[in-house]
Structure formats: structure tokens, C-alpha cells
Amino acid sequence: MNSGNEILVTGSGIITALGIGKDATWDALVNKRSGIAPVKYLQSSHGEFPVGEVKLSNEEMRALLHIRPSTTTVRSSLLGIIALEEALEEAGIKPSYAKERVALISGITVGGMDQTELVYQKLFETETYNDYIDLNDCGGCTEQIADYFNGFSSVSTIVTACSSAANALIMASNMLKTGEADIVVAGGCECLSIYHFNGFHTLMILDNELCKPFDQHRKGINLGEGAAYLVLETTEHAVKRGATSRGKLAGACNACDAFHLTASSPNGIGPYLAMKGAIENAGLKPSAIDYINAHGTGTPNNDLTEGIACMRLFDKVPPIASIKAFTGHTTSAAGAVEGVISLLALENNYMPVNLNFSQQMEELNFSPVSNPLPKKPLKYILSNSFGFGGNDSSIIFASNK
Amino acid sequence: MSNRLAFIQGAAHISIQNPLSDEWFDAPLRYHQLLVPTIDPKFSDYLPPLVSRRMCNLIRRAVITSRVALNEAHIEVPDAIISGTGLGCIGNTEKFLNAINENGEEMLPPSYFMQSTHNVLSSSIAIDLKCHCYNNTFVHRGTSFEQALYDTTLILNQESIHNVLVGGFDEMTSKYFELMAKAGYWKRVEEGFDEEQPCFAGEVAASFVVSDKKTPQTTCCIEGIKLLYKPSVATFNKTINQLLAKSEHTPADVELLLTGINGNVKNDTVYRQLGLSLFDANICNTYKDLFGESFTAPAMGLYALSRCYAKKTVPPYWHSKNSSFGEKGKVSLILNHWNGKSCSIILLSGC
Numbered sequence: 201m202n203s204g205n206e207i208l209v210t211g212s213g214i215i216t217a218l219g220i221g222k223d224a225t226w227d228a229l230v231n232k233r234s235g236i237a238p239v240k241y242l243q244s245s246h247g248e249f250p251v252g253e254v255k256l257s258n259e260e261m262r263a264l265l266h267i268r269p270s271t272t273t274v275r276s277s278l279l280g281i282i283a284l285e286e287a288l289e290e291a292g293i294k295p296s297y298a299k300e301r302v303a304l305i306s307g308i309t310v311g312g313m314d315q316t317e318l319v320y321q322k323l324f325e326t327e328t329y330n331d332y333i334d335l336n337d338c339g340g341c342t343e344q345i346a347d348y349f350n351g352f353s354s355v356s357t358i359v360t361a362c363s364s365a366a367n368a369l370i371m372a373s374n375m376l377k378t379g380e381a382d383i384v385v386a387g388g389c390e391c392l393s394i395y396h397f398n399g400f401h402t403l404m405i406l407d408n409e410l411c412k413p414f415d416q417h418r419k420g421i422n423l424g425e426g427a428a429y430l431v432l433e434t435t436e437h438a439v440k441r442g443a444t445s446r447g448k449l450a451g452a453c454n455a456c457d458a459f460h461l462t463a464s465s466p467n468g469i470g471p472y473l474a475m476k477g478a479i480e481n482a483g484l485k486p487s488a489i490d491y492i493n494a495h496g497t498g499t500p501n502n503d504l505t506e507g508i509a510c511m512r513l514f515d516k517v518p519p520i521a522s523i524k525a526f527t528g529h530t531t532s533a534a535g536a537v538e539g540v541i542s543l544l545a546l547e548n549n550y551m552p553v554n555l556n557f558s559q560q561m562e563e564l565n566f567s568p569v570s571n572p573l574p575k576k577p578l579k580y581i582l583s584n585s586f587g588f589g590g591n592d593s594s595i596i597f598a599s600n601k
Numbered sequence: 602m603s604n605r606l607a608f609i610q611g612a613a614h615i616s617i618q619n620p621l622s623d624e625w626f627d628a629p630l631r632y633h634q635l636l637v638p639t640i641d642p643k644f645s646d647y648l649p650p651l652v653s654r655r656m657c658n659l660i661r662r663a664v665i666t667s668r669v670a671l672n673e674a675h676i677e678v679p680d681a682i683i684s685g686t687g688l689g690c691i692g693n694t695e696k697f698l699n700a701i702n703e704n705g706e707e708m709l710p711p712s713y714f715m716q717s718t719h720n721v722l723s724s725s726i727a728i729d730l731k732c733h734c735y736n737n738t739f740v741h742r743g744t745s746f747e748q749a750l751y752d753t754t755l756i757l758n759q760e761s762i763h764n765v766l767v768g769g770f771d772e773m774t775s776k777y778f779e780l781m782a783k784a785g786y787w788k789r790v791e792e793g794f795d796e797e798q799p800c801f802a803g804e805v806a807a808s809f810v811v812s813d814k815k816t817p818q819t820t821c822c823i824e825g826i827k828l829l830y831k832p833s834v835a836t837f838n839k840t841i842n843q844l845l846a847k848s849e850h851t852p853a854d855v856e857l858l859l860t861g862i863n864g865n866v867k868n869d870t871v872y873r874q875l876g877l878s879l880f881d882a883n884i885c886n887t888y889k890d891l892f893g894e895s896f897t898a899p900a901m902g903l904y905a906l907s908r909c910y911a912k913k914t915v916p917p918y919w920h921s922k923n924s925s926f927g928e929k930g931k932v933s934l935i936l937n938h939w940n941g942k943s944c945s946i947i948l949l950s951g952c
Contacts, residue, residue, distance in 0.1 A: 244706065246706060317701070320702065327783070338741070353829065355741070356828065357748075358738065358740075360720045371752060374758075375755060378755055398697075399709075401706075403711050454735045454736065455733055455735070456724070460728070461724060588718055588724075589724030591724065591738075
């Protein structure tokens with residue numbers, strides 16, 4: 201690839217159960233401190249399932265953002281604004297920057313359901329909750345985030361469940377390659393809701409203990425919430441405006457399992473095609489991958505499918521880890537949350553480990569990473585996001601060096 | 602605009618007009634009610650019961666229009682599937698939410714949940730076609746379909762992508778209709794249909810095959826598409842001019858305009874401010890009076906206009922600049938906004 205046309209990350213922001221911002225996130229990862237805990241903020245009766253909640257109430261987030269009491273908000277927007285603020289600041293995009301060529305793409309699936317589900321009856325009975333109506337659908341949330349920042353040239357919303365943020369990053373890359381924008385900010389946000397907490401529960405894929413990705417005795421997911429955004433631009437543009445590169449988006453691929461609405465196929469064709477396609481898109485061979493940030497949700501189905509797909513693609517599966525026992529499964533935000541974590545890994549030359557692992561899966565010929573120190577400097581990380589509906593996306597992040 | 606032109610090779614609809622047909626062209630059904638449901642074809646003519654029974658109606662419509670559009674385009678399996686939807690299968694979402702409220706988080710039916718994530722449409726189409734390629738879904742209010750179409754034009758630049766199946770799908774429930782009425786998008790049930798402000802809610806399912814080259818099946822060419830957010834009038838007009846210039850046209854070449862004017866005052870006022878100043882009022886036409894208002898109504902606008910290009914004429918109730926439509930050197934525009942925030946401009950020409 202022509203080096204003037206590489207896709208650089210010039211800023212990023214994140215908020216998860218590990219804390220606000222990259223520093224807090226990295227501190228938790230290197231100290232192997234999980235953010236999974238008993239339910240505190242979500243008003244669900246399923247208190248026996250631990251979750252990765254952001255340790256702030258909506259009121260606390262509103263106070264941080266100086267949002268007026270008269271403004272109605274939904275939790276996903278608050279998470280999104282906090283993460284986006286860190287990203288724009290690091291990239292040096294001030295409010296005065298001409299927004300004509302800065303686009304926003306955000307992934308979300310829950311929309312404003314966290315509030316809709318609490319006030320549903322009242323929405324029909326009175327007029328005082330009407331503000332929630334325009335915040336219920338996915339685009340409404342993204343617009344609330346965009347409006348906090350004086351707007352963008354265009355604002356788009358992608359909804360592909362657990363691969364939403366990854367697909368936002370892929371679209372951003374495509375927009376930059378075709379000269380459609382100078383800067384694209386892409387990522388995703390998702391808060392917990394009673395709705396999807398119960399959705400996952402009724403599919404019987406939640407673990408009532410800390411999840412065990414890639415473990416023989418894994419039982420399911422810990423749901424999480426969070427947001428992350430990456431500021432992307434071409435090398436040419438970054439150089440022109442004096443922006444610093446934090447890493448690169450070297451390749452990506454979006455593929456479809458086309459098997460079932462929630463379960464993944466036994467042979468993992470979707471995950472296999474996504475990973476293979478991303479590696480080819482980056483002009484690499486599988487042996488170039490130094491570390492895989494797995495989707496690794498901890499369900500019997502996903503980890504088996506993902507594991508099999510890895511064994512099919514790689515002669516020797518490189519160091520691989522899921523960080524979902526740290527953050528929980530941040531669903532629509534995962535592709536960007538784990539993208540930010542992958543970039544931190546490259547920057548610090550350290551592989552976040554796969555927590556809570558004790559026994560290798562009998563079908564697989566590899567165990568996930570427990571030693572974070574790489575044998576050679578990390579250059580390429582493959583990050584997987586495999587969603588309901590067979591929406592499988594993989595992205596390759598590369599270090600600056 | 603991406604360097605590649607895009608061509609519509611096939612299209613199909615199931616909407617509030619007679620489905621999978623172009624009877625709307627000469628003999629449109631006219632409605633005077635606030636909420637108009639889809640006229641569905643006989644699903645069993647297209648889907649075996651075992652397949653169909655697991656799908657809600659919106660998914661059935663998405664799968665069927667996809668198959669018909671592909672058939673018309675002489676394509677078996679596309680290289681990508683992209684959908685736009687404003688609310689997804691909102692009926693299922695309501696059912697699951699009601700079940701939670703009634704059962705108190707116990708014994709909930711999983712199928713409603715599984716079919717309520719918006720990407721179930723693109724996913725169901727992929728399962729039906731056994732298509733493992735690029736698969737995406739956009740959910741952004743009134744520009745959901747245009748965002749899917751925009752993504753289509755981005756990925757057609759890729760070597761391996763030649764034919765994209767792109768669609769717009771939305772259903773409306775009586776409950777959600779009530780909420781959108783409260784939010785001011787149309788009259789409330791108790792107010793009744795208003796001939797002076799005739800905005801009404803419809804439902805949409807429209808699929809297109811969009812390709813990177815012209816074939817005998819091509820009906821029209823997508824010369825360009827732009828998405829904008831809260832543009833000033835100046836920016837909006839500038840973007841129209843840029844799109845025209847990029848494809849070597851001028852405003853004088855625009856022979857027809859389609860806008861989302863729907864009879865709702867708040868909505869219509871924005872159109873009168875944006876973009877219309879560049880053109881003669883007598884070439885501005887509407888389509889939401891035919892197909893209803895919906896987050897993905899613009900998919901029906903594109904459908905209708907692509908059929909005009911196929912027929913080389915416009916319906917008797919529309920006006921274009923020239924007596925013969927779609928001649929070389931002439932273009933048309935579809936302009937859309939939602940709440941004056943998310944906007945889209947699509948530039949089309951004949952082939």
C-alpha cells in the first residue's frame with residue numbers, strides 16, 4: 201500500500217467497566233483487574249449474573265459533561281460523548297475546527313431502550329416523556345452524541361449487533377480511501393438495558409460467574425457496556441495538519457456466516473472469511489499476525505467456532521486472548537473498545553491476557569495467552585468482532601514502528 | 602463521490618401500493634387515512650411454510666423483494682448485502698418488551714428478541730441466499746436507506762465487489778404510530794386525516810441490485826450520493842452543485858426533482874428552504890403521497906424514479922422538464938431530510 205495513503209489513528213477515547221479513558225483502561229489490563237461485578241445500576245431482577253457496568257450513574261455522567269437538567273439523555277449517548285471527547289481532544293480537533301470534512305460513524309444496537317423500557321407506559325399516558333421518543337431509535341442516539349460537539353459533515357449509524365463498531369471503522373476506512381472525507385471518527389457505544397439483558401438470558405448464554413473465554417468449562421457471557429471512538433485520517437492529511445499517529449488501521453474485512461440468527465456455524469465460515477480477508481486486505485500472510493484480540497465471548501458456541509476458524513487459517517495459531525473477562529461483552533461498542541485496547545497493546549508492546557483460563561478446550565490445539573510479554577516486538581494485531589446475525593468483521597491494527 | 606458510477610440493474614417493492622408491480626405508475630391507490638399498512642403478496646407463492654413461519658412479515662418482504670430484484674438483474678448471489686431500516690422489526694421489539702412487562706423477566710420467548718436486532722433483515726437475506734459476503738445494516742432515522750446506498754457506492758470501488766443488493770425496509774405498528782404522532786411527525790389518531798396537511802404513515806420494503814457496470818438490465822445510473830448533517834442552506838446548495846459538476850452537469854440539466862414533501866408543515870418548510878431555490882417549482886415532485894411517510898420512504902422514491910427511467914416517461918401526476926424523460930445529458934435529483942438534521946442528495950441519470 202502506498203504509504204501516503206495509509207489509514208492512521210490520530211486519536212482515541214474509551215469508557216468501560218475498567219474506567220474512563222485509556223490510562224485507567226491500561227492500568228486495569230496490566231494489573232489484571234477485572235471490571236466485572238454484581239449488577240449495581242441496571243434495574244434488573246437477574247442480580248445473579250455479573251456484568252461489566254461503567255461505574256457511573258447517568259446523573260454522574262451528566263454532571264461530568266455539564267449537561268443541563270432540562271436536557272433528556274439516554275445512557276448510550278452519555279457513554280458515547282465521554283469517549284468521543286477524549287478521542288477528539290487527543291487528535292487535536294477543537295470545536296472551532298471546520299466540521300465540513302469530519303464525518304462521524306457510530307455503532308449501536310440498543311438505541312434508547314434503557315430509558316424507553318423504564319418509561320414505556322408513561323410514554324402513552326402523558327405528554328411529559330415525549331423527548332424520549334426521538335431518542336429511542338438508534339439514529340436518535342447518534343445524533344444526540346453528534347449534537348454535543350457542534351455536529352459533523354455527516355452522521356451515520358451502523359447496527360450489526362456485536363460487530364457494529366468494527367463495521368463503523370471499516371466504513372471510515374472506505375470513506376478515507378475514496379476521498380469522501382478528510383477525517384472520519386468511528387466507533388460505537390452501548391449501555392446495558394433490561395431488554396437485551398433478558399434477551400441474552402432467554403437465549404441461555406449468560407454466565408453467572410466471571411466468564412471463561414476459551415476454557416473447556418466456559419458457560420457464557422458477562423454482558424458489559426461502554427463506548428470507544430477512533431479518529432482516522434490518511435497519512436497525507438495527518439502530516440498536513442501536524443497530527444500525531446498513534447497506530448494504523450492496516451486492513452479489514454466484513455463477511456457473513458449466513459447460518460443462523462444467533463448461533464455461529466460449526467465450521468466457522470464467517471469468522472474464517474473475515475480473518476482471512478482482513479489479512480489479505482492488509483497485504484500480509486497469516487504468519488505476520490503477532491497477537492489476536494479474539495471475540496472470545498465465553499459461550500460454548502462462539503469460542504469453539506472462533507477457535508476452529510483460527511486453526512483452519514493459521515498453521516500455528518499466534519498468541520490469542522479475549523479481554524471480555526476484563527470489560528464484559530460491550531456488544532455494539534466492542535469492535536472499537538477492543539480496537540483501542542489493541543492499539544495500546546502495540547504502543548506498550550504488551551499482550552493483554554485472557555483472564556480466568558484454566559483448561560484448554562479439547563477441540564483446540566492452542567491455549568489463550570497468560571504471559572503478556574511478546575517474544576518479539578508486536579507489529580500486527582488482528583481484532584475480531586463476531587455478531588448475532590452472522591455479521592463477522594476483523595480488523596488489523598499495526599504499530600507505528 | 603467515489604470514482605465509480607453505480608447502475609441499478611433490478612428492483613422490487615412490497616409497499617402500500619400493489620406489490621411487486623408497477624400499477625402505482627398509471628393507477629396509484631390513493632389513501633385518506635393516517636396509517637396505511639402494506640399490501641402483501643401471497644407469501645406462500647414465494648416462501649415454503651417451514652421457512653416462512655419463522656419470519657415476521659418485514660423479514661418475509663425483505664427476502665422476497667431481494668429475490669425478485671436479483672432475478673430481474675440476472676444475478677444469483679450478490680457480492681454484498683446492505684439494508685437500511687429506521688426501526689427494524691419493531692413489532693417483535695414491542696412483543697418482547699410487553700412480555701418483559703407482563704412476565705416480569707421470566708419465561709420470555711427468545712424468537713422475538715432474536716428478530717428485534719435490526720441486522721436481522723440483512724442477515725435473513727444472507728441466510729436465504731447463502732451469501733457469505735460483506736453484510737451491513739444502517740439505522741439512522743429518515744436517511745437509513747440512503748446511508749445503505751452510500752455504503753454501496755463506497756464498496757463498489759473494491760476489486761471483488763460488482764453487484765450489491767441494497768434495500769430499505771420498515772414496518773409501522775399502531776403503538777409506534779402513536780408515539781411518532783406525539784413527537785409531531787403526523788396527526789394523532791383522534792385528530793383524523795387532514796386533507797390540508799395530508800401526511801400519513803406507510804410501510805416500505807424495496808430492494809435494488811446496484812452494479813459497477815451497465816448491462817442490458819440497467820434502468821438508470823446513480824451519478825452520485827451525498828450525506829449531510831445539519832447543513833446550512835448554502836452548504837446544501839453547494840453540495841448539489843458539486844455533485845452536478847463532478848458528473849459534468851449543471852442545474853439546467855436537472856429535469857426532475859423528487860423531494861420528501863409529505864403534507865406535514867414542519868417537514869415541508871425545511872424543503873422549501875433547502876435546495877429548491879436552484880430549480881423551477883414545476884419540476885418538483887413528491888412520492889410520499891403515494892407511498893406514505895416512513896423512515897425508509899426514500900427507498901420508494903428511488904424505486905419509482907428508476908421505473909420512470911426504465912419506461913422513459915414519468916407518471917401523469919409528475920412533471921419533468923422535457924416531454925421525453927431520461928435523455929442523454931439530463932439528470933434528476935432526490936432530496937431528503939429528517940428533522941432538518943440528517944440529509945441526503947441522490948443524483949440519477951438515464952442509460
